Amino acid sequence: MSKTPCRLCPKQSGDGGVVCQPCADTVRRELRHVAAELAQELDDALSGTTTGPATGSRSRRSAEPPLPISTAVTEARTHLHAILTGWAATVRDDIGGLPPVPELVPLASYLARQIGVLRHADYGPDAVRELRAAYRRAVRAVDLPVRRVSLPTRCPATVLDDTGQPRPCGGELHAIIAPGLASDGEIRCATDRDHTTTPAEWQRRSRRAERIRHHLTRKG
Numbered sequence: 001m002s003k004t005p006c007r008l009c010p011k012q013s014g015d016g017g018v019v020c021q022p023c024a025d026t027v028r029r030e031l032r033h034v035a036a037e038l039a040q041e042l043d044d045a046l047s048g049t050t051t052g053p054a055t056g057s058r059s060r061r062s063a064e065p066p067l068p069i070s071t072a073v074t075e076a077r078t079h080l081h082a083i084l085t086g087w088a089a090t091v092r093d094d095i096g097g098l099p100p101v102p103e104l105v106p107l108a109s110y111l112a113r114q115i116g117v118l119r120h121a122d123y124g125p126d127a128v129r130e131l132r133a134a135y136r137r138a139v140r141a142v143d144l145p146v147r148r149v150s151l152p153t154r155c156p157a158t159v160l161d162d163t164g165q166p167r168p169c170g171g172e173l174h175a176i177i178a179p180g181l182a183s184d185g186e187i188r189c190a191t192d193r194d195h196t197t198t199p200a201e202w203q204r205r206s207r208r209a210e211r212i213r214h215h216l217t218r219k220g
Helices: 021-046 071-095 104-113 115-120 124-143 199-219
Strands: 147-154 158-160 166-168 172-177 187-189
Touching (some): 071 115, 071 124
Antiparallel strands (some): 147 172, 158 166, 172 187
């Protein structure tokens, strides 16, 4: 039997499949990982349990308040679900049978069982490309490290004391280190979450607080 070039890599398929067996095995392994672990890890991240440093794609719980829901995780999960749903529907229209439950785990499990269909279907290469890209995006989203770094200064946000006089907040400050997340670079006050700011805004508040202190000192 003549060999068929794989449309995804330089390898060839000996059974006429437009997706070679190694490429098929890779996407099957990734779909099984979605069903076995990744779907739960995405849900854990969205529920706010990934608040401490993370290793690999495992979520950890922390006594600290959770970070706001990550836009990266939300978008990655939504995208993965849409891709799985679309290709599961395409395969079902092709071969018939009952549709999978429209949730991450059953969708991924269904497609993992139908890799043989994707190997020989004209739409197979497109499906494998999109499934693998959505998988990698989801893995990157839950792998993003999040750290809190204590800062050697106090919150300069201006608040009113019991007598109605302005004063610096004085709460402990932490910098959020979260590459790829919307919260990366934020400076947070342990006393009042409304004082969350950026480095540039923090410097502006520090200068303003210093001016207020100087003004009050002169008046006194």
